Amino acid sequence: MAPITLPEELLVLAYDDESGRAVGSRIALDLGMAAAILVELALVGRLTMSADMLVVKDNAPVGDPILDAVLAKIDSDTPHAAASWLQRLRHGLRDKVLADLVERGVIRDVDETAMGGVIHLHRYPSADRSHEAGIRARLADALTGQTVPDERTAALATLLAATRMEPALHLDSEAMEQAHKRLEEIAAGAGYGGGVSMEESTIRPSISLVIAALGRAISQALGARA
Template identity: 40%
Template sequence: MAPLTLADELVLLAYDDTGVNRLGRPNLDYGLAGAVLLELALASRVEVVDDRLVVTDPTPTGRRVLDDALAEVTADDKRRRPKDWIGRLAKGLPDRVLSGLVDEGVLRRESDRVLLVFPRTRYPSPTGAEPVAETAARQRMVDALLSDGPVEARTAALLGLTRAVGLDRKLFRELPKERLKTRATEIAAGDWASAATKKAIEETQAAVMVATTVATTAAIITTTS
């Protein structure tokens, strides 16, 4: 099996052991779009220049979801901000990432109907237990949060991403809130990536946070009005 991408790991962390999305939509959609951009930044394919996302290397990564996004950004004649790309890349992304994990055997797809009427699709693991890859991703993040030393770039990026979509509060309930907040801030400020890469990641994480906040606010207004 090919190494998992940040988008793969985010999906696994977002879905509970019964195969239900606990992050909600469109938060997951925006989070995955951010994960794709973060992965491209870590792979030195994109940077942020004058607040606009630019392609610095159009060479394919060999991962379909990443390369489709890279090709789309490369083909666009207009330089756009990271937050503009979040909405564009989010469309249909969860289904594509989930399908990839199903093809790899990490998850399985189950379709049924709630109350015999409403269609539902779940994505539990084949064993019914937490996938090994999810456990590994979670442990990497916990180790980083409990340590005081430097953090590997992909782990730091994943931590920032889970924080941006509000998933950290669900994942790390056993950790003291102050420790979680303080350490996450330290990691975000740490020297774990090149300046150009880190800027792209920070801009992307901020864009994801804005998108999810707007979506949540809109949902609350719709529900209460």
């Protein structure tokens, strides 16, 4: 089973297995997708922060068409802050990642376009749940505090909290409240939420800086939590 990228992990969680519909705010999910792409590039050593700007550290292709296109776009442009890149990248990105997941057999594309093509509707139910099972197992271990999350899991947990995607965890209201608190604890422990210094972070400082900036940008874009 070939691994999937962080934005793909986020989408696998966001889309209901049976109905194939996205859970939560579409704007939040699109911002999360853009952030996840940037985090993935940071995790593989391609992006870093410099003077509050996202900059390319290494422009060598990763080998993933979507990641490489974003990397090339950032490399060819002048430096911009994390909030700017979220807005520049979020439009149309989700469709590209969904198409990639369909091609890889992770989800199915159920086309329910109606009225002669006037109303475009696609659902994306699960086709291969092995990926999602692995993701949810990692998150479950992190949420129960049984293990210290690795960088990728801590990053995913931080993005779930920032984009307010706790409903995708399929928990009751009381458990969801506890999960939100634990997600924020993971973010803080990783240095993503400002709870600890970079020196105390469980994650590489260079990664923490990128995700902290993206998390703040998402929160500002979405406004106060209800």
